[in-house]
Amino acid sequence: MINHIDVSSMLRKSVCELYSNLVTRPTGAAVRCEIEQELDRIGDRALTVIDFSHVGLLDFSCADEIVAKLLLQYVSIDTPRREVYFLFRGISESHMDAIETVLERHKLALVTQHPDGQSRLIGIVDVDHRRAWEVICQLGAGASADVANATGVSREEAERTLDNLWRRRLVIRHDDGYVAVGSATAPVENTRLDA
Amino acid sequence: MTTIINVPHSLEDKSFEQVLDQVAPLPLDEKIIVDTRHARWASPYGLTALLALAQSRVERPVLYVPEAENVSSYWSRMDFFKHAAELYELQGRVKNPRSAAETSVLLEVTSISKSDDVHIVVDKIQQRAQDALVKNLNLDAKITMRFTMALSEVCQNIVEHAGRGGWVAVQTYTWRVRLGGRKVVVIAVCDPGIGFRQSLESAPGFQRRDRWDDGQALEETVMRGASRFRDPGRGQGLAGVRKFVGTWDGKLSIRSGTARIAVLPKGDWDEDEPLLENLSYFPGAQVQITIPERVA
Numbered sequence: 001m002i003n004h005i006d007v008s009s010m011l012r013k014s015v016c017e018l019y020s021n022l023v024t025r026p027t028g029a030a031v032r033c034e035i036e037q038e039l040d041r042i043g044d045r046a047l048t049v050i051d052f053s054h055v056g057l058l059d060f061s062c063a064d065e066i067v068a069k070l071l072l073q074y075v076s077i078d079t080p081r082r083e084v085y086f087l088f089r090g091i092s093e094s095h096m097d098a099i100e101t102v103l104e105r106h107k108l109a110l111v112t113q114h115p116d117g118q119s120r121l122i123g124i125v126d127v128d129h130r131r132a133w134e135v136i137c138q139l140g141a142g143a144s145a146d147v148a149n150a151t152g153v154s155r156e157e158a159e160r161t162l163d164n165l166w167r168r169r170l171v172i173r174h175d176d177g178y179v180a181v182g183s184a185t186a187p188v189e190n191t192r193l194d195a
Numbered sequence: 196m197t198t199i200i201n202v203p204h205s206l207e208d209k210s211f212e213q214v215l216d217q218v219a220p221l222p223l224d225e226k227i228i229v230d231t232r233h234a235r236w237a238s239p240y241g242l243t244a245l246l247a248l249a250q251s252r253v254e255r256p257v258l259y260v261p262e263a264e265n266v267s268s269y270w271s272r273m274d275f276f277k278h279a280a281e282l283y284e285l286q287g288r289v290k291n292p293r294s295a296a297e298t299s300v301l302l303e304v305t306s307i308s309k310s311d312d313v314h315i316v317v318d319k320i321q322q323r324a325q326d327a328l329v330k331n332l333n334l335d336a337k338i339t340m341r342f343t344m345a346l347s348e349v350c351q352n353i354v355e356h357a358g359r360g361g362w363v364a365v366q367t368y369t370w371r372v373r374l375g376g377r378k379v380v381v382i383a384v385c386d387p388g389i390g391f392r393q394s395l396e397s398a399p400g401f402q403r404r405d406r407w408d409d410g411q412a413l414e415e416t417v418m419r420g421a422s423r424f425r426d427p428g429r430g431q432g433l434a435g436v437r438k439f440v441g442t443w444d445g446k447l448s449i450r451s452g453t454a455r456i457a458v459l460p461k462g463d464w465d466e467d468e469p470l471l472e473n474l475s476y477f478p479g480a481q482v483q484i485t486i487p488e489r490v491a
Contacts, residue, residue, distance in 0.1 A: 021317050024354070059348060094337070094341060097341065101434070101438075105427060
């Protein structure tokens with residue numbers, strides 16, 4: 001199931017009806033709490049679109065509170081809180097400055113989707129993992145054998161890489177394979193995560 | 196006893212040191228008269244620092260207002276007297292602002308003490324920055340959002356660290372002494388709070404080193420992203436501001452306590468020292484960001 005969270009609405013709901021800019025740490029913390037409450041309502045396994053389309057300015061403090069701290073709670077190699085995947089939309093060039101800075105600081109990564117449907121992996125991801133993600137993204141859905149074939153690594157190595165990407169919630173694991181979060185060609189809209 | 200503090204004709208970050216040289220040796224509760232009668236010009240830094248100076252005194256100081264009509268009316272236009280009236284005993288005739296449509300003023304002197312103030316400043320500046328930066332300073336349209344981000348971050352330093360309120364002002368003007376008459380946009384943010392050194396000293400488990408002073412505190416914070424918070428996400432704001440001024444060949448200078456650090460432009464339009472120490476003491480932090488006009 002895909003959920004959509006309009007960050008601008010969260011800002012107006014949690015802080016002030018009149019604000020359209022995500023600035024200051026208290027504002028970021030309030031918006032993140034609102035998003036978390038929304039996530040609590042949608043179950044333990046979900047793909048959530050975090051939409052920044054109607055956000056004017058995003059400063060470093062807010063990017064840290066909203067993007068980095070949200071990911072830190074739900075995306076972890078060790079003990080992910082729940083199986084929640086995020087796809088970020090409506091990220092402008094200036095939002096990107098702040099977001100890339102905080103991702104680098106916390107060694108995090110996320111998937112953004114552009115208006116043309118193309119997805120991009122941003123943040124800290126090593127070359128092998130990025131390549132594996134791109135293979136899955138291009139295929140729409142795939143398994144370790146597909147990554148192994150495309151990249152020349154062993155199947156075991158490919159499986160480890162995909163497992164790591166899954167723990168970081170950059171690919172969705174289902175049945176025997178994986179779908180890249182935001183995959184342009186995969187029928188993500190029809191993917192039932194609660195199956 | 197009352198001491199008269201002579202304010203230089205041209206009041207900006209460098210010449211404000213002359214004011215501090217006169218004030219720093221005086222006891223905090225000594226009455227001072229700040230004499231701006233002969234002032235001919237003041238930068239946003241000069242105006243905001245004058246307000247922070249009054250906040251730093253125990254005894255409410257007196258301000259002799261500028262005699263020149265155009266100076267007095269411009270300071271009115273910048274809302275300086277509106278705030279100064281709360282902090283100083285004003286003496287002399289304050290002129291009304293000449294024109295409300297003064298295009299060089301991007302942001303009048305504005306009080307910053309809470310998070311909501313930063314929202315108000317950001318909303319206000321966005322409406323005015325596009326024209327000033329893109330049309331008047333020939334800067335790429337991409338700068339507007341980044342400029343506002345930088346402004347937001349330096350204002351937040353007051354809310355997060357100063358421990359008391361401060362001031363911000365933004366203005367464009369033509370820099371006649373340097374840059375051969377090029378235009379610049381200047382952000383000034385001044386507070387009389389605890390300053391960088393004391394802020395870092397309040398970090399949990401802070402240990403004083405052999406050499407620990409205002410200069411070191413500024414280097415740690417501005418150059419290495421240190422913060423009093425353990426949260427690794429902290430300290431990104433000033434790093435972002437540094438990156439911003441670097442991208443636009445600008446300058447960032449921060450004074451705190453007895454030191455001033457400067458992130459200098461790659462171009463040769465400024466010959467400031469990267470670090471100045473043993474300055475006259477002034478509490479809090481005084482930040483200035485200067486972005487020059489782009490020339491072909």
